[in-house]
Amino acid sequence: MRCAQCGRPAAEARTISTHHTSDGWVRYKRCACGSVSIELLTLEDTRPRDLHAARA
Numbered sequence: 715m716r717c718a719q720c721g722r723p724a725a726e727a728r729t730i731s732t733h734h735t736s737d738g739w740v741r742y743k744r745c746a747c748g749s750v751s752i753e754l755l756t757l758e759d760t761r762p763r764d765l766h767a768a769r770a
């Protein structure tokens with residue numbers, strides 16, 4: 715996944731916040747260019763390690 719504005723890899727974007735929903739996890743990220751993207755991680759995609767990180 716890449717930034718729609720500048721094309722930087724999403725790995726370089728800062729995670730602003732993560733919310734747990736019935737569908738999985740919604741993650742808000744802000745790219746270095748200032749563009750905010752929303753990422754949906756379904757439960758099938760989410761590994762236990764990620765769940766712990768989101769709660770920390």
Ligand SMILES: [Zn+2]
Nearest residue numbers: 717720745747
């Ligand atoms: Zn960007």
